[in-house]
Amino acid sequence: MTSAQVQIPAFVGGEKKNLIGGRWVPAASGETIDAINPATGAPIATIAASGPADVDAAVAAARAAFEGEWSRWTPHERRKLILRVHDVLLDNFEELATIETLDMGAPLARTRGLKEWTSQVLQFYAGQTALAGSATPAQNSLPGDFLSLKYLAPVGVVGGVIPWNGPLIGLWWIFGPALATGCTAVLKPAEDASLSVLRVAELMQEAGVPDGVINVVTGYGAQAGAALAEHPGVDRIAFTGSVGTAQSIVRASAGNLKRLQLELGGKSPDIVFADADLDKAVPGAAMGVFTNTGQVCVAGTRILVERSIHDEFVARLGEFTKTVRVGDGLDPQSQLGPLISQRQLERVRKYIEIGSGEARLVAGGERIGGDKSAGFYIEPTVFANAHNDMVIAREEIFGPVATVIPFDTHDEAIAIANDTPYGLAGGLWTQNLGTAHKASQALHAGTIWVNCYGVLDPSIGFGGTKQSGYGWKGGREHVEGYLYPKAVYLNLD
Ligand code: NAD
Numbered sequence: 001m002t003s004a005q006v007q008i009p010a011f012v013g014g015e016k017k018n019l020i021g022g023r024w025v026p027a028a029s030g031e032t033i034d035a036i037n038p039a040t041g042a043p044i045a046t047i048a049a050s051g052p053a054d055v056d057a058a059v060a061a062a063r064a065a066f067e068g069e070w071s072r073w074t075p076h077e078r079r080k081l082i083l084r085v086h087d088v089l090l091d092n093f094e095e096l097a098t099i100e101t102l103d104m105g106a107p108l109a110r111t112r113g114l115k116e117w118t119s120q121v122l123q124f125y126a127g128q129t130a131l132a133g134s135a136t137p138a139q140n141s142l143p144g145d146f147l148s149l150k151y152l153a154p155v156g157v158v159g160g161v162i163p164w165n166g167p168l169i170g171l172w173w174i175f176g177p178a179l180a181t182g183c184t185a186v187l188k189p190a191e192d193a194s195l196s197v198l199r200v201a202e203l204m205q206e207a208g209v210p211d212g213v214i215n216v217v218t219g220y221g222a223q224a225g226a227a228l229a230e231h232p233g234v235d236r237i238a239f240t241g242s243v244g245t246a247q248s249i250v251r252a253s254a255g256n257l258k259r260l261q262l263e264l265g266g267k268s269p270d271i272v273f274a275d276a277d278l279d280k281a282v283p284g285a286a287m288g289v290f291t292n293t294g295q296v297c298v299a300g301t302r303i304l305v306e307r308s309i310h311d312e313f314v315a316r317l318g319e320f321t322k323t324v325r326v327g328d329g330l331d332p333q334s335q336l337g338p339l340i341s342q343r344q345l346e347r348v349r350k351y352i353e354i355g356s357g358e359a360r361l362v363a364g365g366e367r368i369g370g371d372k373s374a375g376f377y378i379e380p381t382v383f384a385n386a387h388n389d390m391v392i393a394r395e396e397i398f399g400p401v402a403t404v405i406p407f408d409t410h411d412e413a414i415a416i417a418n419d420t421p422y423g424l425a426g427g428l429w430t431q432n433l434g435t436a437h438k439a440s441q442a443l444h445a446g447t448i449w450v451n452c453y454g455v456l457d458p459s460i461g462f463g464g465t466k467q468s469g470y471g472w473k474g475g476r477e478h479v480e481g482y483l484y485p486k487a488v489y490l491n492l493d
């Protein structure tokens with residue numbers, strides 16, 4: 001099947017609006033932003049360019065819903081609702097995958113693959129609804145006869161801000177725990193990729209999510225995002241994005257001391273020890289960088305290779321890289337799509353230029369189709385013989401650029417791996433159990449993969465340390481972040 005045979009959903013096109021209190025409304029200013037298909041550079045719809053007035057309205061709707069009927073829903077009712085959302089979404093997943101591909105470029109092979117993941121994530125949150133409102137009798141040492149209970153209560157209105165690299169994944173880290181706990185949410189998707197989030201919100205309405213429980217306000221970060229971060233009616237901000245934006249959100253949140261969850265960037269190490277099975281390590285480490293055209297927070301962009309196998313590894317990595325097929329995401333043959341935008345393309349090309357002056361270019365490096373191309377395509381790129389103080393080893397590029405760094409001893413590998421301001425993830429390729437255990441303990445990062453890269457179970461979750469942020473997405477800890485403990489003392493005398 002060629003890309004021309006993929007059915008373009010009727011949803012794609014026209015003017016998309018915000019969802020506020022169950023109604024679809026344009027930005028108060030009437031302004032819009034073009035949604036661009038990165039495969040062609042062409043506009044495919046417009047989204048609302050929202051500002052403080054729209055955020056105000058959405059937060060008011062979320063507050064009213066939080067304090068209204070929704071607060072009396074039982075855990076069982078919330079569980080049934082999440083499972084209805086699950087069913088409606090899965091029934092419409094081909095449409096959602098196509099919208100995501102058109103809006104942010106990832107190939108259908110990837111976006112269709114999110115169906116199973118979406119099913120797992122929603123079932124996980126459906127299984128967590130009994131936590132909110134649960135009470136544990138706690139022993140006390142008070143004089144007299146007291147019963148003391150510790151409750152877990154929903155924090156209230158949650159503001160979500162997510163990036164463009166995987167909206168169909170990112171939105172569940174806000175809506176999932178909000179629905180599970182009885183919180184309400186206002187989500188601001190990225191200006192470069194909002195369409196799939198808007199369609200999911202429509203489908204959630206269809207599944208019966210009450211008005212105001214979930215709200216979506218699109219627009220630029222500096223306007224809509226910043227307004228949400230500083231809004232006094234928001235109790236918690238769940239942010240995924242860059243370190244710089246996180247720093248401004250921390251400052252903006254000070255007014256009402258919002259709770260924060262910050263999931264940020266990385267420059268993750270992927271260490272290949274001399275005893276690794278290279279048949280697995282070469283493609284595994286390569287796709288650990290190139291997946292989603294390198295626009296992945298956990299990408300293992302620093303590949304640390306033991307010197308005795310360095311040259312062989314680099315040669316095989318270069319060969320593998322040349323076989324990776326880049327093209328329009330609608331083409332089922334494409335393994336990688338374009339970068340998200342012209343701006344991102346320029347950013348990645350700037351890093352490739354810097355890398356060419358610092359290290360040895362082994363593969364890639366060129367814009368596909370040259371400057372005449374309308375799409376934002378770049379070749380997957382490998383630099384070798386690098387060292388850790390080069391710009392391409394220190395800064396997050398967020399493109400398909402691998403930097404290979406040789407090491408001599410295991411201690412040196414760990415020291416290089418940890419020599420970064422980030423702490424999101426790391427990979428290890430070894431057949432030695434002792435090496436795997438010792439290195440996983442020694443790495444400062446929220447997730448370590450051994451002989452694999454990038455797998456994620458929503459019931460376990462992930463998060464970062466150092467400048468990769470704080471908080472945890474998925475797992476029970478995530479749900480607990482949407483709750484606060486409340487002690488109740490009952491005098492029984
Ligand atoms: P970004 O920080 O520029 O934008 C992310 C979101 O924040 C967007 O919705 C944007 O509109 C909004 N925003 C921008 N300025 C804002 C402001 N002043 N106040 C409030 N919101 C604002 O990030 P990006 O470049 O779009 O995304 C890529 C970054 O996200 C990378 O650093 C990547 O590693 C990170 N990321 C992290 C994770 C994770 O879970 N750790 C997952 C995906 C992406």
